[in-house]
Structure formats: C-alpha cells, structure tokens
Amino acid sequence: MKYFKFFFLIGFLSFLASCGGDDDICESGEGTPRMKVSFKNIDNKEVTLDSIYVAVDYGSGKVQLGGSKSSTSRLIPLRVDDSPYTDVYFRLTKDGKESHVKVNYTTKSIYVSPGCGVKKTYENLNSELIIPNPVLSVENGQNFIENEDKTNLYLIFQSL
Template identity: 70%
Template sequence: MKSFKFLFALCCISFMVSCGADDDICDSGEGTPRMKFSFLNVQTEKERTLDSLYVAVDYGSGKVQLGGEANIASRIIPLRVDDSPYTDIYFRTTNLGAESRVRVNYTTKSVYVSPGCGIKKTYENLNSVLTTSANAPVKALKDGQNFIENEDKTNLYLLF
C-alpha cells in the first residue's frame, strides 16, 4: 500500500513538472529575419534566374562560404547579429571566379518575442554599397524594401 501511494505521488509530481507552455520552442518563424536578394537583368531590369550563384559572408571573423545554388531566382542570407552597423556579402557566379562585394549598412533594433525565442533583431535604414572590379559579376544594385521584419519582400536587387 505504501509503495502504491509513493508511485501515485511520483506520477502526479512528474505530470505537473512535465507540463510547459507552448512557447518553449521557437519554431514558428519568430527568429531574427534574413535579407532577401533577387536578381535583375542589367539591360532590361527584369527579374531573371541565375544559372549558379555562390555566396560568402563576413560575420566579423573572416569570410564564411554559404555555398552555391543552381537555377536561382532569389537568395535569403542572414546578416550579422552583433552590434556591427554593416555586413559584407560576396557574390560569384562561378565557384572560383571573380566576386563582387556588397556592404549592407543598417541600424538594428532588438524586440522581445517570447521566453522560448528570446530577443530577435530587426534591421532598419538599409542601404548598400557595391565594390566591384572590371570582371565582377554584379554590375549594379537597386534598392528594394529598406527594412527587414520578415523574409517575404525583396530588400535588394542585384543587376547581372
């Protein structure tokens, strides 16, 4: 009888401890949003699909290769989440080819989401500067939405 009471009490306690709120896991897209890039034809300024695109990003400790994708119409890239006012992004159309550097300048704002997600950053006042050489793939930039709250709208168009 004593063991039955002990087992019953143990089950009740473990049941109460295991109950938690639904916001324990941040899986509904409430994290820090990434920047969306789309591609345009330099002559017509119409959207285009690239045969291949390779991207590298400098997050403050050197370039990190994000890899390449084939037949791509847009790319979503995470920006720095430290207190830096810019992120350098490098674009190539071939794996070992010439690259174009795009410096994305912004101001950040921190927003509390939930206990599970914590704080996310939003980016405002986006402006970009293209550093390119004669044979670099990106020829010009065209601004899109100048803030990042989600990943739905294009923030910057790259003209190839």
C-alpha cells in the same frame, strides 16, 4: 510497498504536470529575419540564375553559405551583433570571380517570448557595391527587414 506506490504516484503526477505547452520553441518565424536578395539583368527584368554562391563576413572572417541552383532569390542572414554593416560576397561559379557588397543598416531589438528571446530587426538598409565583377550594380529594395517576404536588395548582372 505502500511507499513505492506513493512515490510512483507522485512521480507520475509530476511528469504530467510538467508536460505543458512548449514555450521554448520558436516555431512561427518569430526569429531574426534574413535579407532577401533577388536578381535582375541589365534590362531591369528579374532573372533566374543557374547558380549563385554566397559568403558572409560575420566579424571573424568569411563564412561560405554555399550555392543554390536555378535561383530567383536568396535569403541571407545578417550580423546580429552591434555592427552597423555586413559584408556579403557573391559568385556565379564555385571558384569564379567574387563581388563584394557592403550592406549598411541600423538594428533594433524586440523581445518576442521567453523561448525565442530577443530578435533583431534591420532598418535604414542601403547597400554599396565595393567590387563589381560579376555583379554590375546593386539596387536597393525595401529598406527595412521585418520579415522575409519583400526583396531588400537587387543584384544587377549582365544580360543572362
């Protein structure tokens, strides 16, 4: 019985010692930031879209990110490999015509913490419209992604 109490005490003290801070959780937005895309009409006024559907090619084919209703902006994750660009596709309806935008950039890796590891930041962002319908044109915003606060890309649509 003495040994049982001794092992129980050792086990309990080990359990208490292992309950330290959670270094393995990346809570405060320290991960790789996403690109913020906002929408404008041809008169250069920001608009709210009834719906927007987004797909992204991360190197192994298109991945549908789904749609959102009544949006003034959308956050889109870019590639985290060493590719210098990401292909993004936009539709106004689920089965509608699709615009293709190529987002070019350079990446830089920054060590954050043991739990979060390394995050990518994107610099020298510029975008080109490859297929223009329903998006009429693109306008570059802030040319780097450090956080998700500033708009990096404006999509110009016909007057909505």
